[in-house]
Amino acid sequence: MGIALTKQWTYKDDGTGPEHWCDLCEAFAIAKTGRAQSPININVGETALTTELLPLTYHYKKTEFDCVMTEAKVFHAYPKTDDNFITYNGLKYHLTNWHMHMPSEHQVNGGVYPLEGHLVHTNDQGGIVVMAFFFEIGEEDNKELKGLPETWLRARDKGETGAWTFNPIDFLGKERKNAFVYEGSLTTPPTLECVTWMVWQKPITLGKKQAVNLYDLLYGTIRPVQPLNGRKVTLY
Ligand SMILES: [Zn+2]
Numbered sequence: 107m108g109i110a111l112t113k114q115w116t117y118k119d120d121g122t123g124p125e126h127w128c129d130l131c132e133a134f135a136i137a138k139t140g141r142a143q144s145p146i147n148i149n150v151g152e153t154a155l156t157t158e159l160l161p162l163t164y165h166y167k168k169t170e171f172d173c174v175m176t177e178a179k180v181f182h183a184y185p186k187t188d189d190n191f192i193t194y195n196g197l198k199y200h201l202t203n204w205h206m207h208m209p210s211e212h213q214v215n216g217g218v219y220p221l222e223g224h225l226v227h228t229n230d231q232g233g234i235v236v237m238a239f240f241f242e243i244g245e246e247d248n249k250e251l252k253g254l255p256e257t258w259l260r261a262r263d264k265g266e267t268g269a270w271t272f273n274p275i276d277f278l279g280k281e282r283k284n285a286f287v288y289e290g291s292l293t294t295p296p297t298l299e300c301v302t303w304m305v306w307q308k309p310i311t312l313g314k315k316q317a318v319n320l321y322d323l324l325y326g327t328i329r330p331v332q333p334l335n336g337r338k339v340t341l342y
Pocket residue numbers: 205206207224293
């Protein structure tokens with residue numbers, strides 16, 4: 107008795123890319139039939155400030171991550187311990203992986219950033235909170251990302267699982283507000299609509315050389331923006 111294999115999804119233009127994910131298998135049909143898909147374009151003028159602060163707390167620490175390339179040739183970093191978590195609306199969500207897309211998947215006022223990072227948190231009920239961060243290119247290297255492109259390059263070229271250490275709190279900065287919050291989906295198959303997105307408005311700086319290394323690894327790993335279908339985006 108084997109488990110039925112689904113066709114491997116990709117970002118390619120060969121019938122297995124984003125426009126065709128919905129046709130690859132039944133479980134992926136939601137990519138087309140869903141009404142709350144991600145990513146989206148965020149029109150800042152149409153967002154509303156939340157009248158009350160969301161009950162959100164962070165419990166992050168310096169953590170070692172395993173850096174690997176997944177089957178779909180997407181690079182992920184998995185924490186070696188499960189003691190990083192956030193609490194959101196009274197529920198505990200553990201950090202389960204960290205990865206990036208190039209260019210950004212979310213757009214702001216129709217504009218694209220060079221890079222977007224996703225910190226993925228999951229709770230016991232299958233609910234997901236993704237913290238998304240935009241990056242812009244600057245002169246200085248980003249010291250939190252030091253060693254990440256090189257570790258992923260080794261994962262690609264030598265099949266190694268590399269270790270990389272960072273503290274997710276460093277991406278949040280000191281002022282933990284100004285995130286766009288909305289209900290959406292995973293941006294990779296199956297694009298299940300179980301995700302609360304927190305897209306942080308202020309971009310993080312990335313060094314030119316780091317961007318070039320990541321370009322080689324990540325460029326084109328995006329799903330196009332999806333219709334809002336009446337969803338509201340709030341500003342936290
Ligand atoms: Zn992602």
